[in-house]
Every structure is written in C-alpha cells, then in structure tokens.
Amino acid sequence: MTPKDPGPAYCLNPDCGRPIDRSVGSGRPRHYCNDICGRAYRRVREKHPTPDAVAHDLFALQVADELARGVEHLRGLTRTRQPLAALSLLRLVERDLEDLKAALVQQARDQREKNAEIARSLSLPPDQLTRKLSAEAVRRRMANRRQRPGGGPALPADPEPTAPAPVRIPRQRRPSAGPGATPFRAREPDRRPAGPAAVLARALSQLQRASAKPFRRLAEDTDISASYVSRVLSGERCPSWKITRALTLACGGDPAEIHPLWVTARGRAPSQRGSLHEALRGLHLAAARPATAEVGARSGLNPRAVTGMLDGSTLPAWEDVEELAHALGAEAPPLRPLWNAARAAAAGPPEPGPAHWPALRLPAEVPG
Template sequence: MTATRRCAYCRRSFTPKGGPGRPKVYCTPICRAAAHRKAPPDDAPSDASHHELIVEIAETLRMQADSLIASVHEGQGSSELLNHRVAMDRQLDDLEAAVVRRGRVADESWQALAAPLGISDETLRKKWSARVLERRLERRVSNSAEPSARPPDGPVFLPRQRGAVVGQPADPCEDSTTTPAPLTGDAGPRTARQLLSAALSHLRRCQDGSLRTLADHAGITPSYVSRVLSGERRPSWPVTRAIVECCGEEPAVLYPLWRLAHGQPVDVRVVTAEQAALEFHRFIRSLHLAADRPDPGLLVHAGNHTLCLADVDQVLTHVYVPDWPTTVRLVSALRGRPTDVRPLWHAARTLPPRPVGDRCSLQAASFG
C-alpha cells in the first residue's frame, strides 16, 4: 500500500503513483512547475546585492551625464558627444537587466515589468532570458573587478600623487611637505564619499599629530579614524568637525562635501545672491582641499588650458562666481560633479542682491 504524502507546494494530501525514480513531492505537474518558478536558485543574488548594483549603475550614469555636460560646454565635436550617448546606452541596458533580474527574483510578473517599457511580456522574456541576464551582469561585475577599474566607494588619489594606499592607514611619518604631482585631466569625477575622505586625508597629512591625537580629539578610536580616512566609513558631522578642527582648518570648508557624502544636496537655503556666492566659494574650496590644494597653474593644465589662470586664481582666493562654462571646467578639473554646484551658481546669478543700506563686503566683480 502506497503511503499518503503532502504536496510541498499546495500542502494538499495526495497518493503518489508507483513507479521507478525518486519519491514524488508534488501532487501534480502544475504544482511542480509553480514551485520551480517561485524558488530562486541557490546562488541567486540577495536584495542587498541588487540594491548595490543598481546604485552603482545610477552613480555611473550621473557621472557620465556630468561628463557629457562638460563636453558640450567645452565645444567638443558631435562624434565625441555621440560617444557619450553610446556609453550611456550601455549603462541603461545594464540598469534594465539588473532591475528585471531583481523583479524576477522577487516573483514580479513579466507583464508588470514589461508595462513601463511599452513592450509585451513575451518580448521582454525573450530579451532577458535567465542565461542572457546572468551573462550580461557577470560581464559587468568582471569588468568592474579589473585592476584599472575605479572602486565605487574607496578613496581615489590623483595619479602619481602622494597619499594613503587604498585600505591602509596613512603613514604617520610621511613627509607632508612633498609637492603633489601635476594633476591630470584624464581622471573622471569622484563620488562625494571619495572627495570627503580625500579632503580629510589631506588635512591629516598636513598636521603633525598622530591618529591617536585625532581619535582623542574626536572621541573615537584610532581604527575608526583610519576607516574614515580610507573612505570605508562616513563620519557624522560632530566627528568630521572635530577632525577638521584638530587639523587646524575651518570646519565650514568641509561641510558641503559632508552633506553630499550623506546624500544631501548642497545647501541652497539662501535669500540673497551674496549668500549664494559665499556658499559657492565654500564649495569650490572644499573641492580644492580634496584635490590636495593644487596651484592654479596645475588646474589650468588639468583643464587642457581651457581655463584662464586669472579666473582660477580669482575663484580660489575671492568670493567670485564665474560664468557656467568656466565653472564646469574648474569643477571637472578638481574631479567634482558640476551638477552638484549648479544650484548655488544659479542662485548667485539670479537671486536679488542685498537690500540697499545693508553692509556688504562683496564687490560687483564677485558675480562675473
């Protein structure tokens, strides 16, 4: 007599038919197929890995868009602009693949995934079969792992420039008076976290104290300071302020980068053009600090001599807001993202001036 079993999918009791092979665990082929569709493979990516991949693709798209904007302002040829378009198309295809795979692992229907794309579920299913999805995303991961690829969140130092090695604390005996190597215009923009860690690392190299001194002043451990300087941890504002003060710098200089590193846009809560110009100047100073405070001449060289030396010197030393093409070239030379500073630039150019009679130390030349 054959024993009664309980279906592993619908949980109904059934009596399996006799025959060779392994014992049956599903009452019907329909339940077996439904269970196989629902269960993800053993090596299916987790929700966290899907999230990280999609965020990485979005960050890459944003940097490519910034690069496209800079190319337009620099008057580059149409073929160069089309190269940007091709590169962004690749990222958009990767984004579609990553989102479709996340949806399928979460048991979302092909119909629901296809609707926003304006195609049929059958077309989407054929386009992104399981094999195609895995091959496309594995290729992306393997390309990101190449030695020449820039890590998404680790610290990135300017080529041939002295600085801490990724994943290692800075050498306390390092000579902080060494002149940085010339900047290069080939490097792309850095993430906000990379900029913040680079700025803090520069301040740490320029002061004589040890990691223990910084840690005691900030009320944290030396190992945590090391992880902050390497970009592994995003410090709170009190910790950031304490580190900056211990290094003898004005904390407000790092505030714009700290906000960006924590996913907050630059502060545009200003009511006059003068206030916006001051915030613009502070943001440029923070980028300059993250780049190890290079001389204006090095920035002109990094911008392929499309920047005017007088403009660069004026922006770095005075509260001066140049035209937008100059701003794009300068921010790009400092490896920042022009879109991050555009709200302040726009406010400094469009908001009403300070009312007549109020004291103001800014000159008319401050606004270009």
C-alpha cells in the first residue's frame, strides 16, 4: 500500500518557519528542522502555554471545585443520616474523581512530564496509562462534561434533617445571672470546632484565595519553596512566625489577625498584650468571612453584637465569645487570656483600698 502524502510541513520555531522534509525516515514526524530550532520551540512553549494547555488547566480547576462541593454535600447527607441520597451523590463524586484524574494526567503531559513518571504516580503500568488515559480520552471527558446541565453534577441544596431526627443530648443549662441576663443558648453537639492548627491553615488559605496568587508566585515573593507553601496551606506543616508573617503580607493580610492563631497553633497561650477583636477577626477570616447575619443565625447572637465584637467597639461577655468562636468553627478556650486582659483594661486601675494604704506610724507610748 502506498503511504499517503503527509503534505508540506514547516518548522514550528516562530523565528524559522522553513519547510521540513518528512518523506524520509520513520517514527514520529518531525516538527522542526534541527535541534536548535527544537530547543527554541520548547522554550517558547514552556513560557507561553498553548490554548489546549490553558483549556486543560481550566478543566482541572472546574472539576476540582465541583468535586469539593460534592464531597461537602456528601458529608452533610451522611451527618443527617440520608444514606440513599448520599449513595446517589457518591456516584457523581466518583465520576468527578475519574474526570479529575484524567485532567491531572493531561496537565502533567502539558508540562512535559515523562509518561513513566505519571504512571508511577498513579501506581499504573505505563501501557495501561496510555490506553486508559490518552489525550483523546481526556478530550472525550471534557466534551461529555460540557454536555451535562451546568457543566457538572447538579448538587442538592444543603440537606435538612429528615425524620427520624438525630438524637440530640440536651446540655445542662447555666443559671441566669439575674434579670436582663442573656439566656443560655444550647450548642449543637454534632458541630465540632476545628483545632488551632487547622484554623491557622484555613486562615492562610483564605488569604491565598483572596489574593489569587498561585503557589509559585507566593514562593517567589517569600523565598519559600512552592511545595512547603502547599503543605502550610493544607495544614500539613505549622510554620514559624517568620514564614507565617511573610505569607500573610504577601497575600495582603493583617499579621495582627493571624498572630493569635499562630500562637495557639504552636501550643502556646496568646499574650495578654494581644487584641481580642483581632483574634476574633482571625477566626472570622478562617471561616471565610461569613456575613454577620449568618454568624448571628448560627450562634443566636444579634448581628450588631457580632459586628461590635469583630471591630472591637464592644466588650462581650465570655459566653458570647464562646458562642461566636463556636459559630466560626473554632475553639474558644485559647481566647480566654485575651478576654481577661480586655476586661481588666476596661475596668481600669484598681481603686485604692486597705491593701494600698501606706502604713500608719503610731506615736510611741508615753510611760505613765
């Protein structure tokens, strides 16, 4: 059989463009006329991603975001004991996982990673990777996903508890301090606050998202490796204050809000010189800065009271601090030293009393 004429081909080096003779030789068709042009072509491709590579990056990010939302809904369905709805959603989540795997494989290929290295990361034989996750398979997945309504799985609204409702154990009510005292608000026992290290990681992650800086850009701005930045933001590492402050400033954050979170994440008690409202703003940041009305609905606090606690215009009762921290998904005990210091500062210096009076010298007894 006479092979088909491949037609004219030209060097892909933008500064060359000379024709390439593909009539001789075997193997892969050449894309450039010599090795010098080939190296120049690869340098240009690394600096300026192709439209296909950009599309692959966007596809991977879209799938990862939808997968995260799906897992969060799955967690809610599991918590509210809705197994049938959770199993239905699990099928969509599994499909998203396969889409994300294909997208990440194609991302690695766009970055010129070797096929053997990609296969080793997935613990697959190289031939199986080429067969199941080829570039054509990724294109098909992208096309099939675009055909879905909304580009991805339709996730249900936040699940509501169904009958029978989960059993809740009532907590002991605290006695009221008297007329006009704030009534006790029982917390939901199934909402567990995150530990200090997780809260710090969440706050730094929120700053990174708000700055829209990729890990590599943060690494350049702070002289830290991109892999370490990733571990810090994921909560795998608890960094030093120098690194924490550098990351905060690089993302446009306020170190005063992050410092109390860092101190407690390192297992220390926050300094009483710190500010209570700055620590509360740090917790608010770690919770993705929800609206005060939403925080009030979670905690039972008045939204104006929440605003006053965050901006420092009011000194709340300790029970309100507990409720706010709990509504923001954090532990309250680390805030107690800051609240004590704020209460002492608001009370002012102690009034003179017997303990502060100077010692009185009595006249010597006159002998009779």
